[in-house]
Amino acid sequence: MHKQVTVDVDGRTVQVEGFGRTVGAVLAGAKIKVGDGDLVAPTLNDPVTQGEQIVVRHGRDLDVVVDGKPDKVWTTALTVGEAIDGMGLRDGDVRLSASRSAPLGRDALRVSTQKTIHLVVDGQMIDGVSSAGDVRDALKDVGLVLNEGDQVSVPLDATAVDGLVVLVTRAQTDAQTKTEAVKFDTDEVDDPGLTKGQKVVVTKGKAGVRTTTYQLDSVGGVVTDRTVLSSVVTTEPVTQVVHIGTMExxxxxxxxxxxxxxxxxxxxxxxxxxxxxxxxxxxxxxxxxxxxxxxxxxxxxxxxxxxxxxxxxxxxxxxxxxxxxxxxxxxxxxxxxxxxxxxxxxxxxxxxxxxxx
Structure with missing residues (x-):
């Protein structure tokens, strides 16, 4: 029996006429090729009725770079968001090289996942959470302000990885002002909606900034005395909130x-x-x-x-x-x-x- 059906091929809709009894026969008659890894709905062996809508998504290898490591994943997705969902990654925990709504192109998709960064700075350890791709942006995420001349133990353009330890050595100059990091607090909140023992960072902590102004007394170019004129927290730290699951x-x-x-x-x-x-x-x-x-x-x-x-x-x-x-x-x-x-x-x-x- 002659039928007319609508076929959505990778987001492009075409009208197909034919006498095939099954989805596979209709697609073959329309010269629409499908392979083992492609998505077809209904399935190839399902019968076709007049006015049926058939969806075809051709699969392919997608080049992805996750936290600097190249890989390939098989996908039938049309957009970046569909591909990320297929990889099982959550929106709030990743940064992408393209918007979720962007069509999936041939260029490698760069993905940066959430990771913990340990900073040793100003005599204290700060543990921050960031999904930035490089060290420079990760330091910004946790609220660290670098002064001119400060030295960092890891190149700023290096890939940020989970558990990375970064030592920041402050430059010693005769400047009259100095900024210091103010460590943020961490609040843990029981959450009956999470599985017992599960931990979820609800609010990411950010270090604050304290600005101190000094009066320097020098003799022969050598500083002999330093007096604090003012010391103000110019940026308040943001408390990190962690929910702890209690649900049995x-x-x-x-x-x-x-x-x-x-x-x-x-x-x-x-x-x-x-x-x-x-x-x-x-x-x-x-x-x-x-x-x-x-x-x-x-x-x-x-x-x-x-x-x-x-x-x-x-x-x-x-x-x-x-x-x-x-x-x-x-x-x-x-x-x-x-x-x-x-x-x-x-x-x-x-x-x-x-x-x-």
Whole structure:
């Protein structure tokens, strides 16, 4: 039977007419090539109906440089943001060489992740958090002001790495003013929305600046006396706030799973991913809240199904029967959790603190 379908090929929409019965046959008839690593939704073997919309995303190796280390990742993303999401990186913890909305080009994507920098300066140790790519910007992030002539133990244009120790030696001059770093405090706050023992930096600390003015008395060019005229904190330090998780994980022994139920299906698929009873308990709590494990659960926002995919049609990447098949919905949901939160307990912790996942 002759059909007309819409095909979205890497963001470009084309109208295709043909007699093919399956997605694969229609694409072949339109001379649209797909490979093993490409994304096709619905799948190649799914039947095609009049007016069907087919999505094709061609995969390719993307050159990425993460914290100065080159690598390649396989992606079907169209934008920088989609590629970063596929790598499982969180927005607040990275800096990118291009905006998230920018089309994914052929140039290498440079990514700088969050890291801890240890500064030894003005007789004290300052531990700061930064996602800057080089030492110069990392020092700015933690609030360090370098004076003319100050020496740094690491080149300022060197790549910033986690755990980097930077020794700052202040220049000794006969200037009448001097700036010193003011160490910031760290507040730890119990957070019942985070998994017990989990730590999240909510507010990054920044060192303050103290400016001191001296009167120098000299004899024959040699300073014999130095008197403090004023000493003022010109930039207040920013307190670093760290949330410490106190939430106990669900008890796996309290969960009853009926054979053949959606929970039974999910338990098996979770086990295939290497997730044990503890992770399954988090998954049960998460989807109890989201949908009550109902395949047809619908939300006015457009979220649908057991995992409450938004929109529900996202699950078509797994199967055309996404509206009714719990296996399709659960398979998509577990893949989403893996790519964005690593584990069900990670997704559950985020849901507890934010009300969504």
């Amino acid at each position: 994980m669900p008890d796996p022994s309290s969960i009853t799973v009926a054979p053949g139920s959606a929970k039974a299906i999910a338990k098996g698929l979770a086990a295939d991913r290497g997730w044990g009873d503890d992770q399954f308990a988090c998954l049960v709590s998460l989807w109890n809240r989201e949908s009550g494990w109902r395949v047809s659960a619908a939300n006015p926002s457009g979220a649908y199904g057991i995992p409450q995919a938004l929109p529900g049609s996202k699950m078509a990447s797994v199967g055309a029967d996404w509206r009714t098949n719990p296996v399709t919905q659960i398979t998509w949901g577990l893949g989403y959790i893996k790519s964005r939160y690593k584990t069900p307990c990670g997704a559950w912790a985020h849901s507890q603190s934010s009300g969504w996942y």
